[in-house]
Amino acid sequence: IAEAVVEFPYSRIYDEYDFKEKSTLVINDLCAESCRIYASITADSKKYAANLLIQLPKGFISTADVAAKVDTSTGQKLFLEITKTASVSIVNVNSQMAAGPFVLYVVNSAEIINDSEVYEAEGMIRPVSTVPRYITVMSARLFTIHGAPLPRMKVISSAQGFIATMSGFDRMEDGNCPHLYYTINYRSPGFKMEVNGPILTIEYDYKKKEISATIGIANKFDGAFARNGWIGSPGFHGCPGLQPYRVSTIPSSSRHFTHRSRISNLRVSIWR
Structure with a gap:
């Protein structure tokens, strides 16, 4: 697989296939004024990421070092x-120009939403005492994101909502990437989404309930269709005209989903 990059108008998402057997990858235009680079790796691919070197005006920084940038007080991913x-x-100095599971999210700073946060899926626990406009979760491995339900309250002033896309936060603004999960309710029913790709962004309006993530997907959806939810094929994002995500930890073959609950209301959408 060559040129696996998924290229959005103001950002690009690269994976290891963009670096394998290549001595240099060049990112044009996004950083002409300013850009931010976020990285996600696995424990096994750290040795390869340590030899993928981003050239700076003075010296280099490895993508492993970028992936390790975390605000220890909040758990948020930091950026270069x-x-x-x-x-x-970005220079590949690995033996035989090898690369391992790896995700690079490069976004033009003009599209930075100040009220947004980025997290690594592994170990993510975010108590929702205040809610940013967008929360983006990244991982070089498949992951599951969880939202705690909000108990019924006696007085609720207005409905609140939740939207999810398989893209970075910069794509939530223009609406070109489909809302794969969308709900508006007077109390959060909670959610559990198995993410068959490297990145997910949510617009989350429910207050005071934590969001967390765990590595791996169960490949089972018992009861999933008894409430709002969605499932997607490997690497699917639904953004028109773009190839799917291709990180090597995403299975290349079709998955089989097991469902044992009664379906009362099911809508199927097909994107081409």
């Missing part, structure tokens, strides 16, 4: 910011 650089080079 690059300014005034029309072309950013």
Whole structure:
């Protein structure tokens, strides 16, 4: 697989297939004014990411070091910011130009939403005392994201909502990527979404209930269709005209979903 990059108008998502058997990858235009680079790796691929080197005006920084950038007080992923650089080079100095499971999210800073947060899926627990506009979760491994239900309250002033897309936060603004999960309710019913790809962004309006993530998907949807939910094929994002995600930890063959609950209301949408 070559050129696995998924190229959005203001961001790009790369994986290890963009680096395998290549000495250099060049990112054009996104950082001409300013950009942010987020990275996600696995424990096994860290040794390869340590030899994928981002060229800076003075020296290099490895993608492993970018992936390790975390705010220890909040758990949020931090980023590498690059300014005034029309072309950013990433050099592969691994033996035989190898690469392992890896996700790189590069976003133009003009599209940065100040009220947004980015997390690594592994170990993510975010108590929702305040809610940012967008929460993005990344992982080089498949993951499951959980939202706790909100108990019934006697007085509720207005309905609240939840939207999810398989994209970075920059794609929530224009609406071109479909809302794969969408609900508006006077209390959160809770959710559990198995993410068959490297990135998910949610717009979350329910207050005071935590969001968490765990690595892996169960490949079972017992009771999933008794409430709002969705399932997707490997690498699917639904954004028109773009190839699917291809991280090697995403299975390339079709998955088989097991469902044992009664379905009362099911809508099937097919994107081409």
